[in-house]
Amino acid sequence: MDLNTLLILFIAVIVIVVIAVFLSFVPVMLWISALAAGVRIGIFTLVGMRLRRVVPRRVINPLIKAVKAGIQLSTNQLESHYLAGGNVDRVVNALIAAHRANIELSFERCAAIDLAGRNVLEAVQMSVNPxxxxxxxxxxxxxxxxxxxxxxxxxxxxxxxxxxxxxxxxxxxxxxxxxxxxxxxxxxxxxxxxxxxxxxxxxxxxxxxxxxxxxxxxxxxxxxxxxxxxIGAHLQTEQAEADKKIAQAKAEERRAMAVATEQEMKARVQEMRAKVVESEAEVPLAMAKALREGNLGVMDYMNYNNIKADTEMRRSVGDMNDPQNEE
Known part of the structure; x- marks a missing residue:
C-alpha cells in the first residue's frame, strides 16, 4: 500500500470522527424534526443549549407540541423555565389543556404555578372536572x-x-x-x-x-x-364518681379527726386519773400527820371510814341501775 492510499485512509478516518463528534454534540435529528413540524429554529441555537447545559429535547419537543396546538411560545421562555428548575413538558401540557377548555392562562402564570411546587396540569384538569x-x-x-x-x-x-x-x-x-x-x-x-x-x-x-x-x-x-x-351521661357519671371520692376523703378526714380527739381525751382522762391517784396517795399521809399532831381523833377517823364505805355502796348501787351497764 503506497503513501497516497494511507493518507486518504487517514483523512477519511479523521472526517468520520469529526462527523461523529459533531452529530453527538449537535442534535441534527431533533433540528430536522422541528423543521418538519413547522418550528423554525437555528442549528446554532441547539448548540447554544448544549453549551448552557440545557437538554435540547426537553425544550424542543414541548415547543413542537405547543406550536401544533396553536400556542405561540419561544425557545427563550421554555429554556428559562427549564433553567429555573421547572417542568417544561407539564407546563406546555397545562397550557394546551387550558387552551382547549377556553381557560385564560398565560405562560408566565403557568410557569409561576409550576415553580411554586403545584401540579399545574392537575389544577387545569380540576378546573374542568371538579x-x-x-x-x-x-x-x-x-x-x-x-x-x-x-x-x-x-x-x-x-x-x-x-x-x-x-x-x-x-x-x-x-x-x-x-x-x-x-x-x-x-x-x-x-x-x-x-x-x-x-x-x-x-x-x-x-x-x-x-x-x-x-x-x-x-x-x-x-x-x-x-x-x-x-358524652353528657359519661361526664355526669365521672362527676358523680369524683364527688363520691371527695365525700369519702372528707369522711375519712373527719373520722381521723374524731379518732385523734378521742385519743386526746383518753390521754387527758389518764392524766386526770394519775393526778387523782396521786392525790389519794397523799390522803393517808395527811391523816397520819393529823393523828400525830392531834388534829384528828379516832372517832373522826372512824366517821371518815363510814362515810367512805357509804359512798362506795351508793356508787355500786348506781352502777347496777345504769342501763348502759345492763347492756
Missing part, C-alpha cells in the same frame, strides 16, 4: 350530650388565580370539619342533625370556607351520619 374530597368521620356533641359523627364529601374546583399562595386540601378539610363540629354543637338535640343532615352543609357553605385557598367549594354533601357515645 374533584371530590372525602373527609373522615368528624365528631361533634349536641347540646343534649349525644355525640354525632358525620362524614362529608366536598366538591371543589381549582381556582387558578389563587394557586400561588393559596392553601391546599388539608385547609379545606380542616375548615369543613370545624364547621361540622360547630353546627352539631349548636343543635339542641342530636335528632335535629339526624332529621336534617343538609342543615350542616347549608350552614358550612355560608361560612365562605374557600377564602384564601386554591380551591372553590361547589358543594358540601353529608355522606353519612352516625350516633356515638352519650
Amino acid at each position: 374533584k371530590v374530597i372525602e373527609t373522615p368521620f368528624i365528631s361533634g356533641v349536641a347540646m343534649n350530650g349525644i355525640e354525632v359523627k358525620a362524614k362529608a364529601r366536598i366538591t371543589v374546583r381549582a381556582n387558578i388565580d389563587r394557586l400561588v399562595g393559596g392553601a391546599g386540601e388539608e385547609t379545606i378539610i380542616a375548615r369543613v370539619g370545624e364547621g361540622i363540629v360547630s353546627t352539631i354543637g349548636s343543635s339542641e338535640s342530636h335528632n335535629q342533625v339526624l332529621e336534617n343532615p343538609d342543615l350542616i352543609s347549608q350552614t358550612v357553605l355560608k361560612k365562605g370556607l374557600d377564602s384564601g385557598t386554591a380551591f372553590e367549594i361547589l358543594s358540601i354533601d353529608i355522606a353519612d351520619v352516625d350516633i356515638g357515645k352519650n
Whole structure:
C-alpha cells in the first residue's frame, strides 16, 4: 500500500470522527424534526443549549407540541423555565389543556404555578372536572350530650388565580370539619342533625370556607351520619364518681379527726386519773400527820371510814341501775 492510499485512509478516518463528534454534540435529528413540524429554529441555537447545559429535547419537543396546538411560545421562555428548575413538558401540557377548555392562562402564570411546587396540569384538569374530597368521620356533641359523627364529601374546583399562595386540601378539610363540629354543637338535640343532615352543609357553605385557598367549594354533601357515645351521661357519671371520692376523703378526714380527739381525751382522762391517784396517795399521809399532831381523833377517823364505805355502796348501787351497764 503506497503513501497516497494511507493518507486518504487517514483523512477519511479523521472526517468520520469529526462527523461523529459533531452529530453527538449537535442534535441534527431533533433540528430536522422541528423543521418538519413547522418550528423554525437555528442549528446554532441547539448548540447554544448544549453549551448552557440545557437538554435540547426537553425544550424542543414541548415547543413542537405547543406550536401544533396553536400556542405561540419561544425557545427563550421554555429554556428559562427549564433553567429555573421547572417542568417544561407539564407546563406546555397545562397550557394546551387550558387552551382547549377556553381557560385564560398565560405562560408566565403557568410557569409561576409550576415553580411554586403545584401540579399545574392537575389544577387545569380540576378546573374542568371538579374533584371530590372525602373527609373522615368528624365528631361533634349536641347540646343534649349525644355525640354525632358525620362524614362529608366536598366538591371543589381549582381556582387558578389563587394557586400561588393559596392553601391546599388539608385547609379545606380542616375548615369543613370545624364547621361540622360547630353546627352539631349548636343543635339542641342530636335528632335535629339526624332529621336534617343538609342543615350542616347549608350552614358550612355560608361560612365562605374557600377564602384564601386554591380551591372553590361547589358543594358540601353529608355522606353519612352516625350516633356515638352519650358524652353528657359519661361526664355526669365521672362527676358523680369524683364527688363520691371527695365525700369519702372528707369522711375519712373527719373520722381521723374524731379518732385523734378521742385519743386526746383518753390521754387527758389518764392524766386526770394519775393526778387523782396521786392525790389519794397523799390522803393517808395527811391523816397520819393529823393523828400525830392531834388534829384528828379516832372517832373522826372512824366517821371518815363510814362515810367512805357509804359512798362506795351508793356508787355500786348506781352502777347496777345504769342501763348502759345492763347492756
